[in-house]
Amino acid sequence: MNKLIAVFFVIMTPVFSQAQDEIRTLVSGCEKRYVLAFQDDAPGFFVDEKNRKNGTAYELLLEIVRRLGCKSTEQITPYLTLKENFLRNKSDIYALSTPDKELDKVAEFVEMYSFPRSLVVSKKASTDKDTVHTLLKNPKILFGNVAGGFLFMQLSEREELEAKHRLKEFPGPTGVFNALSEGRIQATFSSPAFTYYFLTREKKMNQFRAIPDPEGGLYHSGFYLARKRLTEAERGKIREIIREIRADGTLLRIASKYVNPEDLIYYKPTGSF
Incomplete structure (x- = not known):
């Protein structure tokens, strides 16, 4: 009988040890x-x-x-x-x-x-001489924006564009840049990550101008x-x-x-x- 008990403990010791390790990990780890x-x-x-x-x-x-x-x-x-x-x-x-x-x-x-933000605009709708200011004032330029957000757009800019019916909104950035590529809008403000993902990566940058906006400050x-x-x-x-x-x-x-x-x-x- 004693031999049987001894064999049992020899067999079960690794199991007890593993269970203790698991309990120790749970206690010392992050429970959130x-x-x-x-x-x-x-x-x-x-x-x-x-x-x-x-x-x-x-x-x-x-x-x-x-x-x-x-x-x-x-x-x-x-x-x-x-x-x-x-x-x-x-x-x-x-x-x-x-x-x-x-x-x-x-x-x-x-x-x-x-x-810093940049203004991405279709080359067909702009010239080399255009600036952020001239494009914001150009009644022929429709801008794109994320619904409920600003997409690197200042509040005063958004209000002015909305008042003149020159702002179209989309559920997310993909919708904005799809509309830009398809010509349904002509411009949108962008970040380095957005410009790369939607234009450079897709080899579409030759169709657009990315105009720096040093006066727009940092986002x-x-x-x-x-x-x-x-x-x-x-x-x-x-x-x-x-x-x-x-x-x-x-x-x-x-x-x-x-x-x-x-x-x-x-x-x-x-x-x-």
């Missing part, structure tokens, strides 16, 4: 499951020809959760639904976004990088962290990780897949240029 919100549109999120998930927002959000050591649930929706969900405290982290007064009421904005892109769903300690940890992602070159590595080489300067570690 973060709800990640991002728009179901490129270049923030898209599925490539090999059915793999890609995109700037997608990769950066997953990198944050990986460094937190936690699990996550992906909330991938159109922009207006995404924003409504966030305002109703149904998400933890939203990326990528520029500052938004409505979201500021319920969440903390954490900047990751800044960039700040980053993450919104929900105040009700995340504690100050959790938000502090995420802020630290966001700084690390830029400082250690991870942002630059990810951005190199999504912007033109000349625009990578905006994604380099702070102080490296």
Whole structure:
């Protein structure tokens, strides 16, 4: 009988040990499951020809959760639904976004990088002498915008274009740039990532002009962290990780897949240029 008991313990010791390891991992690991919100549109999120998930927002959000050591649930929706969900405290982290007064009421904005906007306009509807100012005043130029958003457009510009019926809205960036390519609109404001994904990558840039707008200032892109769903300690940890992602070159590595080489300067570690 004693031999039988001894054999039992010899056999079961690895099982007990494995169970203890699993309990230890569960206790010491992160038990929180973060709800990640991002728009179901490129270049923030898209599925490539090999059915793999890609995109700037997608990769950066997953990198944050990986460094937190936690699990996550992906909330991938159109922009207006995404924003409504966030305002109703149904998400933890939203990326990528520029500052938004409505979201500021319920969440903390954490900047990751800044960039200048450009005005992308059809060559057929413009000349080399055109500027952002002349095109905004040109009654023949229809602009495209994301419904409920600004797409790097200033409020005064949007109001003026709407008043003159020169603004068409679409559910997401893909709709805006499809309309631009098809001639249903003639211009839209853009970021380095948008210009690369929709025009350079598709070999359509020769049909358009990308007019720099040095007077338009810098646009700040980053993450919104929900105040009700995340504690100050959790938000502090995420802020630290966001700084690390830029400082250690991870942002630059990810951005190199999504912007033109000349625009990578905006994604380099702070102080490296």
